[in-house]
Amino acid sequence: MRMNILRSKNFSFLLIGWAIAMRGFPLMLGILANTTILQAQASNGGADVDKQTIQLLLRRIEQLEAADKQLQQRVAQLETAQHGITLEAAAEALAPASAGIEKSQHGLRLDSTSPPVALPSETRTAAQGEAAPSERVDDGKTLLNIRGFGDYGFGGSNQKGTTTAFSLGQVDFFISSNISERFRFVSDLVFEKGVGNAYEEDLERVLLEYRYSDYFKMAFGRDQTAIGYYNLAFRHSSWFQIPTGRPFLFRFEDEGGILPGHIVGASASGQIPTGKLGLHYIAEVGNGRAGAAGAAPVQNFVDDNTHKAVAVNIFARPDFLPGLQVGFSAYRDVLSPPNAAKIGETDLNTYIVLERSRFEWLNEALLIRHTPEGLPHTFNTSGFYTQISQRFGSYTPYFRYQYANAPNNEPVFFPIYQVSVGLQHGPSVGLRYDFSESVAAKLQYDYTYLRRQQTTTQPSISQLALQLSFAF
Amino acid sequence: MRHICAVLTSLAAALLFALPPQHKTVEAAPGSPGTRNDPRQALAIIVNRSNPIENLSLTDLRKIFLGERSRWPNGHRVTVTMMESGYAERDAVLRDIYRMTESGYRNHFLKGTYTGDIPVSPKTLSSPQILRKFIFNAPGAIGYLRASDVDATVKVIRIDGRFPSDLDYKLQIEGPAK
Numbered sequence: 073m074r075m076n077i078l079r080s081k082n083f084s085f086l087l088i089g090w091a092i093a094m095r096g097f098p099l100m101l102g103i104l105a106n107t108t109i110l111q112a113q114a115s116n117g118g119a120d121v122d123k124q125t126i127q128l129l130l131r132r133i134e135q136l137e138a139a140d141k142q143l144q145q146r147v148a149q150l151e152t153a154q155h156g157i158t159l160e161a162a163a164e165a166l167a168p169a170s171a172g173i174e175k176s177q178h179g180l181r182l183d184s185t186s187p188p189v190a191l192p193s194e195t196r197t198a199a200q201g202e203a204a205p206s207e208r209v210d211d212g213k214t215l216l217n218i219r220g221f222g223d224y225g226f227g228g229s230n231q232k233g234t235t236t237a238f239s240l241g242q243v244d245f246f247i248s249s250n251i252s253e254r255f256r257f258v259s260d261l262v263f264e265k266g267v268g269n270a271y272e273e274d275l276e277r278v279l280l281e282y283r284y285s286d287y288f289k290m291a292f293g294r295d296q297t298a299i300g301y302y303n304l305a306f307r308h309s310s311w312f313q314i315p316t317g318r319p320f321l322f323r324f325e326d327e328g329g330i331l332p333g334h335i336v337g338a339s340a341s342g343q344i345p346t347g348k349l350g351l352h353y354i355a356e357v358g359n360g361r362a363g364a365a366g367a368a369p370v371q372n373f374v375d376d377n378t379h380k381a382v383a384v385n386i387f388a389r390p391d392f393l394p395g396l397q398v399g400f401s402a403y404r405d406v407l408s409p410p411n412a413a414k415i416g417e418t419d420l421n422t423y424i425v426l427e428r429s430r431f432e433w434l435n436e437a438l439l440i441r442h443t444p445e446g447l448p449h450t451f452n453t454s455g456f457y458t459q460i461s462q463r464f465g466s467y468t469p470y471f472r473y474q475y476a477n478a479p480n481n482e483p484v485f486f487p488i489y490q491v492s493v494g495l496q497h498g499p500s501v502g503l504r505y506d507f508s509e510s511v512a513a514k515l516q517y518d519y520t521y522l523r524r525q526q527t528t529t530q531p532s533i534s535q536l537a538l539q540l541s542f543a544f
Numbered sequence: 545m546r547h548i549c550a551v552l553t554s555l556a557a558a559l560l561f562a563l564p565p566q567h568k569t570v571e572a573a574p575g576s577p578g579t580r581n582d583p584r585q586a587l588a589i590i591v592n593r594s595n596p597i598e599n600l601s602l603t604d605l606r607k608i609f610l611g612e613r614s615r616w617p618n619g620h621r622v623t624v625t626m627m628e629s630g631y632a633e634r635d636a637v638l639r640d641i642y643r644m645t646e647s648g649y650r651n652h653f654l655k656g657t658y659t660g661d662i663p664v665s666p667k668t669l670s671s672p673q674i675l676r677k678f679i680f681n682a683p684g685a686i687g688y689l690r691a692s693d694v695d696a697t698v699k700v701i702r703i704d705g706r707f708p709s710d711l712d713y714k715l716q717i718e719g720p721a722k
Contacts, residue, residue: 253621429643
């Protein structure tokens with residue numbers, strides 16, 4: 073009977089009910105006590121407490137709303153900045169922002185204790201450009217970078233018919249723009265001495281560059297011809313040159329130069345994967361220079377023949393001697409003088425250069441071959457220059473010796489370009505003094521032996537020049 | 545006794561995991577002091593953690609800093625970062641990597657961008673902290689820090705097979721932290 077009672081459902085319910093009652097009793101008691109206390113508080117000062125709580129909550133809501141507004145503004149700012157931004161700009165703008173940076177007038181201020189926060193992966197990818205479907209341009213900011221180089225001088229020589237004079241040299245506005253990660257626009261807008269005593273502007277370089285990798289870069293437009301070293305290394309800036317002017321062989325066309333200094337066309341350049349040898353190449357094709365006397369030598373819009381000029385420049389920058397560059401270049405073109413036979417031109421050049429931060433030693437040799445069609449004879453003009461300088465503090469003494477020798481009856485230099493070459497050689501000595509990182513003064517003396525000249529019978533010319541050169 | 549050991553072990557493990565990883569610092573070079581204010585300390589070359597590069601020769605590092613290499617092997621564009629003038633770290637880089645004076649360095653990049661040899665000049669950042677954060681976020685960035693300023697957000701690469709903590713590591717800072 074007892075066993076029956078114990079096994080019955082009623083007894084189980086009784087036990088469960090007892091357990092609930094025993095465990096729930098203290099809880100019920102607590103709730104009852106709290107309710108009583110709360111009722112007592114409400115009856116005493118409940119109105120004041122509610123008022124204070126509401127005020128606190130309102131203040132908190134206001135703070136949160138202000139913070140939210142700030143965050144929304146920042147997000148909008150970042151979204152604007154992110155549109156078309158490059159990788160590094162994105163990283164710079166967003167990373168500090170996420171790390172609690174404030175922009176100030178003097179740059180960025182950073183809470184150094186805050187941990188760095190990663191950009192979202194899609195932002196980083198787009199910024200890096202690795203998966204970007206197209207090259208994007210940031211319309212929200214100017215993309216032009218402008219640097220300038222200029223010079224101003226005073227000089228004179230003992231050449232008959234000349235006087236001492238002050239002179240404005242070239243003012244070169246170097247304007248570049250990183251259009252996108254791979255495209256770049258480059259130009260040299262140069263103001264220089266023009267016809268007569270006038271000053272005129274000249275777009276000496278206008279290039280659209282596409283850099284695929286270190287091994288392949290293409291450029292389209294007008295550029296310095298890839299002949300030798302000097303033409304590409306110093307371009308139109310007297311600031312980078314230690315002496316006051318260029319060597320005779322590498323003067324520009326409009327300054328009495330004998331080489332085609334500029335070309336309108338296309339070029340490919342880059343490194344050749346040769347390890348420690350550090351080989352580089354430049355291959356160029358373009359209009360070449362005009363063959364008509366008095367015409368603008370650089371053919372910008374039309375070419376006077378269908379034969380295109382071609383230039384190749386191969387050089388090495390070996391690892392074992394930083395600053396050393398050894399190279400070879402070749403240029404081939406056909407000149408078409410009106411009412412005369414075409415003249416083939418081949419320019420061969422070799423150079424060895426050592427450039428360190430305080431020391432510079434430049435050596436170049438050149439052979440210019442002109443072969444008129446129908447004649448068995450080739451006119452060879454040879455030349456070289458060597459230039460050495462060493463900087464001591466702000467002073468840089470330098471020395472240059474140059475030589476050029478053109479044959480009699482040379483068919484191009486004087487007949488077409490009115491440049492008297494003949495035989496000329498001689499030394500130049502000078503001193504450059506750098507007042508600051510951007511302003512320098514140069515004093516140079518040149519002595520040139522002259523033979524077989526078409527324009528003068530003087531056996532030699534001495535010249536003294538003072539130049540102020542600057543970058544801005 | 546066993547219980548006490550277990551409790552102590554648990555406490556140590558908890559403390560270890562509780563510490564955020566970015567607070568772990570690279571060990572100081574045995575030959576150089578380890579605190580930030582020590583005047584002589586190793587200069588760590590750092591890259592973004594996603595960069596697969598582990599080791600560079602000093603020659604290659606020089607080429608990268610000179611702007612002669614514009615892409616990493618993984619295709620990312622190289623962005624060289626420099627600290628502003630006045631930092632001993634920058635002086636060490638100019639002396640040991642560029643082998644140039646301050647004005648020579650400026651002239652090099654002015655001329656390089658002018659001639660087209662160098663596509664982009666180094667990015668100058670105003671403090672080691674900003675530089676570290678920049679490199680953390682820019683996959684192609686490379687820069688440098690005093691070894692005691694390095695944390696786990698960036699990757700230290702070996703130079704000629706040596707880490708900054710190695711005795712014969714070549715890049716050393718001579719000057720106190722700013």
